[in-house]
Amino acid sequence: MEDNRVIKTKDVNFYYGKFRALTDISMDFEKNRVTALIGPSGCGKSTLLRLLNRMNDLIDGTRVEGEVLFEGMNIYDPDVDPVEIRRRIGMVFQKPNPFPKSIFNNITYGPRLAGLSDRVELEALAEQSLKQAVLWDEVKDILGQSAMMLSGGQQQRLCIARALAMKPDVLLMDEPTSALDPISTAKIEELIQDLKRQYTIIIVTHNMQQAARISDRTGFFYIGKLIEYSATEKIFTRPDIKQTEDYITGRFG
Amino acid sequence: MTRRLKEIIIKRIFFLFACVSILILGLIVAFLFREGIPIFRIVSVRDFLLGGEWYPTFDPPAFGIWPLIVGSFIVTFLSTFIAVPLGVLSAVYISEVAPRPMKEILKPLIELLAGIPSVVLGFFGMVVLAPWLQDTFDLPTGLNIVNASLMLAVMAIPTISSIAEDALYAVPREFKEASYALGATKSETILKVIIPSALSGISTAVILGMARAIGETMVVLMVAGGAAAIPESLFDSVRPMPASIAAEMGEAPFRSEHYHALFATGIVLFLLTLAFNLIADYVSHKFRETGSGTL
Ligand SMILES: Nc1ncnc2c1ncn2[C@@H]1O[C@H](COP(=O)(O)OP(=O)(O)OP(=O)(O)O)[C@@H](O)[C@H]1O
Ligand SMILES: [Mg+2]
Numbered sequence: 001m002e003d004n005r006v007i008k009t010k011d012v013n014f015y016y017g018k019f020r021a022l023t024d025i026s027m028d029f030e031k032n033r034v035t036a037l038i039g040p041s042g043c044g045k046s047t048l049l050r051l052l053n054r055m056n057d058l059i060d061g062t063r064v065e066g067e068v069l070f071e072g073m074n075i076y077d078p079d080v081d082p083v084e085i086r087r088r089i090g091m092v093f094q095k096p097n098p099f100p101k102s103i104f105n106n107i108t109y110g111p112r113l114a115g116l117s118d119r120v121e122l123e124a125l126a127e128q129s130l131k132q133a134v135l136w137d138e139v140k141d142i143l144g145q146s147a148m149m150l151s152g153g154q155q156q157r158l159c160i161a162r163a164l165a166m167k168p169d170v171l172l173m174d175e176p177t178s179a180l181d182p183i184s185t186a187k188i189e190e191l192i193q194d195l196k197r198q199y200t201i202i203i204v205t206h207n208m209q210q211a212a213r214i215s216d217r218t219g220f221f222y223i224g225k226l227i228e229y230s231a232t233e234k235i236f237t238r239p240d241i242k243q244t245e246d247y248i249t250g251r252f253g
Numbered sequence: 254m255t256r257r258l259k260e261i262i263i264k265r266i267f268f269l270f271a272c273v274s275i276l277i278l279g280l281i282v283a284f285l286f287r288e289g290i291p292i293f294r295i296v297s298v299r300d301f302l303l304g305g306e307w308y309p310t311f312d313p314p315a316f317g318i319w320p321l322i323v324g325s326f327i328v329t330f331l332s333t334f335i336a337v338p339l340g341v342l343s344a345v346y347i348s349e350v351a352p353r354p355m356k357e358i359l360k361p362l363i364e365l366l367a368g369i370p371s372v373v374l375g376f377f378g379m380v381v382l383a384p385w386l387q388d389t390f391d392l393p394t395g396l397n398i399v400n401a402s403l404m405l406a407v408m409a410i411p412t413i414s415s416i417a418e419d420a421l422y423a424v425p426r427e428f429k430e431a432s433y434a435l436g437a438t439k440s441e442t443i444l445k446v447i448i449p450s451a452l453s454g455i456s457t458a459v460i461l462g463m464a465r466a467i468g469e470t471m472v473v474l475m476v477a478g479g480a481a482a483i484p485e486s487l488f489d490s491v492r493p494m495p496a497s498i499a500a501e502m503g504e505a506p507f508r509s510e511h512y513h514a515l516f517a518t519g520i521v522l523f524l525l526t527l528a529f530n531l532i533a534d535y536v537s538h539k540f541r542e543t544g545s546g547t548l
Pocket of ligand 2: 045046047174
């Protein structure tokens with residue numbers, strides 16, 4: 001029997017120093033699905049996302065309890081290399097953060113570090129990733145120019161392309177459209193729909209319509225706890241828990 | 254109405270103070286040029302700058318400061334060569350690598366280095382480094398280019414380190430996160446993202462460190478050896494411009510040719526430091542324009 005659950009968290013508690021930001025999170029993330037994480041500001045969505053590729057390691061004084069299994073392996077095991085995890089679980093941030101380098105060098109940064117050095121292969125990879133991120137037509141003639149000259153929406157798609165160039169298994173996205181205009185947002189949503197055929201996507205969003213439009217499963221968080229987690233359709237039409245319903249309908253408070 | 258009046262008065266006062274400092278600077282520069290220019294009635298600018306002989310008290314005197322210029326440049330560049338790796342690497346270490354307690358010890362320690370009076374460094378160079386150099390390399394004198402460069406490097410390190418550190422610190426956290434998220438290690442992130450992003454700021458640090466070294470007087474006066482000749486090896490003595498001015502000004506009769514020649518040397522020195530500062534300013538402005546990712 002094939003296990004469709006790429007990532008599983010088991011009774012995870014997460015601490016920033018003494019402050020417990022996540023409490024007893026047990027959650028499965030399915031392959032080739034889009035999972036949305038929703039909830040009010042400060043409830044721990046970003047924390048959970050960053051926990052899944054060990055980005056929280058970079059913050060001093062953090063501590064994890066419980067297990068995060070990626071393809072059956074606990075990524076917090078002492079002999080797991082976080083670099084390896086981050087290569088397989090990519091991340092797109094809320095604010096577009098291209099490097100102050102050329103577009104081409106932005107895309108090939110990760111693959112080069114991973115050992116790819118053949119120019120032809122790198123060019124092919126750049127083209128493929130940019131096409132996947134629906135940015136190719138806009139930048140194919142200016143690959144040598146600084147990524148800083150692109151618009152915010154283009155920068156964000158560049159960041160997605162950059163993450164895709166690593167050919168990750170999972171893509172984590174933290175409010176990837178919160179800084180963008182409706183047209184760029186629509187483009188990125190469309191892109192996510194396309195990408196899920198190949199990737200497992202976990203996305204944090206504050207936009208309820210967005211969660212409803214693009215995700216298959218939705219988890220609702222409140223003050224560090226997973227309140228309800230099931231199929232998106234169910235969450236948005238007949239949630240089991242009153243808190244979830246209140247949040248989704250905007251009657252929260 | 255009265256509030257506006259207050260604003261206007263305060264603005265005027267600040268303007269006045271700004272004017273005073275600019276005025277003083279202007280007066281000094283004017284004075285420097287007034288006392289220096291007359292030497293060019295005796296030697297041409299070309300002969301003054303490129304002349305190989307500096308015998309200001311001979312009869313007839315020779316006013317060629319080329320050996321002094323060479324001396325200045327050679328100790329400046331050699332000291333930069335020593336100070337840049339040390340200053341930049343310590344900045345990288347402090348801002349990116351060191352654990353917090355270490356950071357809190359190292360930072361003030363390096364700043365303390367900047368607080369050592371240059372005469373003390375000169376003293377150290379004379380009494381400790383010079384005999385050691387002389388014995389170890391079997392030299393006629395330990396007061397030479399190497400000694401002066403090492404001491405100047407010690408002076409330039411804190412300048413370079415603290416400005417470079419500011420530049421590294423200003424690299425947005427987003428760049429680092431992006432790098433780590435793409436599977437880079439810490440050292441890869443430092444080498445490929447953080448240092449390149451801070452490069453203009455680091456260059457500024459280097460140029461200002463050089464400006465500091467070229468204008469420094471006491472150290473070169475005490476440990477460079479004082480020979481006004483073009484050096485043939487790094488263990489030769491030199492007489493950098495500031496050392497020459499400081500050593501000779503006391504003996505040069507007021508408004509004599511020698512006196513004017515020393516002021517003209519001062520002009521050259523002034524223009525060089527000005528150039529260094531302008532370059533540093535230009536580089537750091539370029540940095541600001543392409544600094545961080547924006548929407
Ligand atoms: N670096 C940190 N150090 C200490 N506490 C933190 C840190 N980052 C987040 N927190 C705390 O952890 C809690 C969860 O933060 P998190 O960023 O995960 O929330 P979020 O759900 O992503 O919120 P938002 O929707 O506003 O992005 C908050 O109470 C926050 O104050
Ligand atoms: Mg967040």
